[in-house]
Amino acid sequence: MDIDSLSDRILTGERRALARAITLVESGREDHRAQATELLAHLAKSKRQSLRIGLSGTPGVGKSTFIESFGMMLIAQGLRVAVLAVDPSSSRSGGSILGDKTRMERLSRERNAFIRPSPSQSHLGGVARRTREAIALCEAAAFDVVLIETVGVGQSETVVSEMSDLFLLLLAPAGGDELQGVKRGIMEMADMILINKADGDLKPTAIRTCADYAGALRLLRKRPQDPEEFPKAMTVSAVEEHGLEDAWSEMQSLTDWRREAGHWEVNRTNQARYWFDQEVRHALLARLETPQARAMMDRFSTQVGEGALSPSIAAKQMLAKLATD
Numbered sequence: 506m507d508i509d510s511l512s513d514r515i516l517t518g519e520r521r522a523l524a525r526a527i528t529l530v531e532s533g534r535e536d537h538r539a540q541a542t543e544l545l546a547h548l549a550k551s552k553r554q555s556l557r558i559g560l561s562g563t564p565g566v567g568k569s570t571f572i573e574s575f576g577m578m579l580i581a582q583g584l585r586v587a588v589l590a591v592d593p594s595s596s597r598s599g600g601s602i603l604g605d606k607t608r609m610e611r612l613s614r615e616r617n618a619f620i621r622p623s624p625s626q627s628h629l630g631g632v633a634r635r636t637r638e639a640i641a642l643c644e645a646a647a648f649d650v651v652l653i654e655t656v657g658v659g660q661s662e663t664v665v666s667e668m669s670d671l672f673l674l675l676l677a678p679a680g681g682d683e684l685q686g687v688k689r690g691i692m693e694m695a696d697m698i699l700i701n702k703a704d705g706d707l708k709p710t711a712i713r714t715c716a717d718y719a720g721a722l723r724l725l726r727k728r729p730q731d732p733e734e735f736p737k738a739m740t741v742s743a744v745e746e747h748g749l750e751d752a753w754s755e756m757q758s759l760t761d762w763r764r765e766a767g768h769w770e771v772n773r774t775n776q777a778r779y780w781f782d783q784e785v786r787h788a789l790l791a792r793l794e795t796p797q798a799r800a801m802m803d804r805f806s807t808q809v810g811e812g813a814l815s816p817s818i819a820a821k822q823m824l825a826k827l828a829t830d
């Protein structure tokens with residue numbers, strides 16, 4: 506593959522080239538990996554930055570509908586919008602494919618939109634790297650906003666929030682009890698909580714739910730780096746396209762504030778460091794998965810079982826051997 510020409514085509518914003526490049530970063534083949542690395546190094550020189558928005562919510566809350574309406578609104582404002590997904594493997598069996606084009610029909614027909622469904626990789630570490638690289642590719646291809654969708658099942662929110670500039674939590678209107686259902690850690694990640702489906706019969710419940718969450722957010726740890734009114738809870742209707750412009754204007758005002766105060770850059774720097782740390786950890790764990798390492802583990806484990814070695818001495822010897830191999 507001619508990496509120079511692929512790179513040039515991505516820089517002109519060509520979607521087919523972008524799709525091809527994402528396939529390259531998703532590939533497990535070693536030669537593809539080398540090409541992907543070369544391509545990313547090339548494109549990093551463009552220094553383009555998009556606004557990366559993470560979006561989480563349980564199945565059925567209206568993520569696809571919201572992304573479609575919100576994406577269409579951004580496009581009407583002249584922006585280019587990319588949609589990526591981080592799909593924890595456990596939710597795949599649940600049947601909903603994130604970033605599915607058929608669920609975002611209007612958006613998928615737009616010239617200024619790019620939608621990429623989640624890959625079928627199971628291991629979250631691999632998905633995380635692929636998504637970070639796909640974001641970098643979308644930025645180089647001059648997308649102004651990159652939406653990163655995930656399902657609210659725990660770990661994947663952390664992954665997404667660690668690669669986003671803004672993190673949104675989408676919720677449905679519900680009785681007070683439901684408040685307990687959202688884990689505190691996830692609430693703490695959110696810059697904004699959007700209560701969707703604030704229309705028709707559900708509207709009063711949505712308004713009440715929103716007030717409940719606004720109250721809960723006030724009780725969370727203060728964020729000295731953000732304006733006082735954040736994190737914020739708001740109501741929206743993805744179907745009726747209500748509240749989307751307000752939500753966008755709040756996102757912009759938070760983003761502007763962070764940029765002016767220098768927090769934006771600090772956040773991206775911290776994220777880069779976080780991912781460096783994660784990559785090292787994953788690579789170290791991968792070294793335990795080779796056939797030789799497994800065989801060595803088995804030998805040491807047998808000795809520990811027989812009482813010939815203590816667990817800590819065996820671990821030390823194992824690590825020493827691993828380091829010299």
Ligand code: GDP
Pocket residue numbers: 562563564565566567568569570571601608701702703704705707741742743744745
């Ligand atoms: P996802 O699984 O989170 O992607 O949710 P979907 O976008 O597929 O929406 C799930 C269901 O909720 C669908 O039947 C939608 O039509 C409905 N829905 C989504 N947004 C709204 C909304 O703003 N108002 C109402 N009343 N229904 C909505």
